[in-house]
Each structure stands twice: as C-alpha cells, then as structure tokens.
Amino acid sequence: MTITAAQTRTAVDYAAVVSEFFDRYRAHDVPGMADLCTINADFSYPPFEVWGKQRVLRADGKVGTVGRAIWAGFIQAFPNLTNVVHTVEANDEGDVVAQVDIGGTQQQPWGLITPAGKTFSEPHLFLFKGEPSGLISSITGYWNNAGISQQLGHLEVD
Numbered sequence: 001m002t003i004t005a006a007q008t009r010t011a012v013d014y015a016a017v018v019s020e021f022f023d024r025y026r027a028h029d030v031p032g033m034a035d036l037c038t039i040n041a042d043f044s045y046p047p048f049e050v051w052g053k054q055r056v057l058r059a060d061g062k063v064g065t066v067g068r069a070i071w072a073g074f075i076q077a078f079p080n081l082t083n084v085v086h087t088v089e090a091n092d093e094g095d096v097v098a099q100v101d102i103g104g105t106q107q108q109p110w111g112l113i114t115p116a117g118k119t120f121s122e123p124h125l126f127l128f129k130g131e132p133s134g135l136i137s138s139i140t141g142y143w144n145n146a147g148i149s150q151q152l153g154h155l156e157v158d
Contacts, residue, residue: 007132007134008132009092009094009130009132009134010092011090011091011092012090013130013134014090014091014092014094014095014096014128014130015088015089015090015096017036017096017128017130017134017135017136018088018090018096018098018126018128018130018136019085019088020036021033021036021128021136022083022085022098022100024036025071025083026082026083028075028081030068030071030072030075031068033068033071034063034064034067034068036135036136037063037064037067037135037136037137037139038131038133038135038136038137039064040062040064040137041062041063041064041067041135041136041137041138041139042061042062042063042137042138042139042140043059043060043061043062043063043066043067043138043139043140044059044060044061044138044139044140044141045059045060045070045140045141045142046058046059046060046140046142047141047142047143047144047145048070048145049145050111050112051112063136063139067139073110074110076108077106077107077108077109077110077115078104078105078106078107078110079104079105079107080104080105081102081103081104082102082103082104083100083101083102083103083124084100084101085098085099085100086099086100086101087099090130094129094130094131094132094137095127095128095129095130096126096127096128096129096130097125097126097127097128098125098126098128099123099124099125100123100124100125100126101121101122101123101124102121102122102124102143103119103120103121103122104119104120105117105118105119106118106119106120106152110152112154113149113152113154114154116152116153118151118152118153119151120147120148120151120152121151122143122144122147122148122151123143123144124141124142124143125141125142125143126139126140126141126142127139127140127141128140
C-alpha cells in the first residue's frame, strides 16, 4: 500500500486502511499492523485489565508501546488467533467503525487465565481515526471480557 501525504482521502480510503489492518492482524503481522499507524497513534482497549497484587494494568497508551505488546501477547497465547470482519463503515473525515469477531484456542497463559486448550469467539467493536496521511492515529476496541473468560473456563469471583 503506497501512502501519499498530499492525496485527499475519502471514506473508501479510510475503510481500506482499516481492512488492511485486520488482514495483517489475521496474518499475525504485528509490525505491519503498527506500520499502518502514525508514530504516536493512541491506543485504548477499555475492557482490558490485568489485576496484580500491587497494581492494575490497563490498555491505554500508544500503539507503539501498549498496543504492540498486547497484540503480540494475544497472538502468542492464541497461536491460531483469527478475525472475521463483518462491517467497516467510514466517513470522509477519517472516522471508521468496524464490527469484528475475534477468536482462537488458548495455548499459553493470557493475563490471569491459564491455558486449558479452550476456544473463544467474541464480537468486538473497533473505532479508528484515520489521518489525511493515510495512517491510523487512534484505535479503541470494545468487547465483553466476561464472555471471553467464560468461554476459556476462567470464572472469577470477587
């Protein structure tokens, strides 16, 4: 994909970048996913939390730090991780919404969930912001964390 800074972008262009992002995710190409983002792209997965004794880790930060680490860890824990893109809707201002099912079979620990060889598939909603440069400047993802935990056999009671 060639990106030209002076080019005027349309909804179709922004949707194509997001579709390419999920193609690279499906191929487990974390560097390629990050290459579709600006150097300082924002990253937020509000449902993601890992509770420890002294702190809670949350997925808010930048694609280059938090995002890449989460994607790589997720792919490592679920080697057959895949995604099915149902819809990608965009506008000419670079706002993109994608409905995607993500799933896989757990082979290694993920957060506090020990591997039991179980499979999950959960709907996700992603919000992207595209820039006139053709790159993504913001990614936010939502899903039902309890649904994933239940499918993986991890039932937690506070």
